[in-house]
Amino acid sequence: ARAGSDPPVVLKLGGSLITKKDRPETLDEASLDAACDAVADALAAGDIDRLVVVHGGGSFGHHHASEHGVSTTEGTRDAEAVAAIHGAMKRLNARVLERLRERGVPAVPVHPLSLAARADGADGDLDLPLGSTATLLGEGFVPVLHGDGVATAGDGVTVVSGDELVVELATGLGARRVGVCSTVPGVLDSDGEVIREIDAFAAVADALGASDATDVSGGMAAKVRELLGLDAPAYVFGGEDLVPFLRGEDAGTRID
Ligand code: IP8
Known part of the structure; x- marks a missing residue:
């Protein structure tokens, strides 16, 4: 049998959703629990067969990364800094895994x-x-x-974001659908309204460039461009839309 031959769903739970971003290493217990409930229910109901979850850093990874001046573009050769960032992300990952397993989800860690x-x-x-x-x-x-x-040749160790992992996983595993769930209800236009569907970058570039509200997670425009490049339909949505997304329904902004 070829492992993983069924196309999986790839779901990102944003750091802003599952942690309290302004307090170091603090979970947003209620929204993490709600997300884990939604995942467990969708698997139990058979709405989803194969699922890969990616989570962001929130107040765990980003806190330590900024303390040590490390980002996606700035690397470090200080092993203590690497240990601090990776250690914090493993602590968050362990909490996410524990809550998923408590609900019967056979969740296991993969550390990038x-x-x-x-x-x-x-x-x-x-x-x-x-x-x-x-x-x-x-x-x-x-x-x-x-x-x-x-590990980054010539730059020591840099940060890899959850969004980048989502794109790699979706492409490499031939994902069926991709979901990016955060605290923002979708890709917003310059009036703060959710854009329901994006099928070409040019059509939304102005709106994305113009709005601050879309820039909460390191550049919504860049994210949209990456997601448009995928074969699978991608959805950007808020926590309130996680249940419909997992059921296979439209959620937030559809990017395809
Ligand atoms: O929250 C970055 O992941 P993101 C995680 O998806 C770290 O950008 C290590 C800061």
């Missing part, structure tokens, strides 16, 4: 620092070997990845 690399420096493409994730999926597990540090 141990797998991924950028061979061409901070601007280079991410190489994320997917053998372990695909095999875990094929064996019935729900792999849970997270934003992390990543």
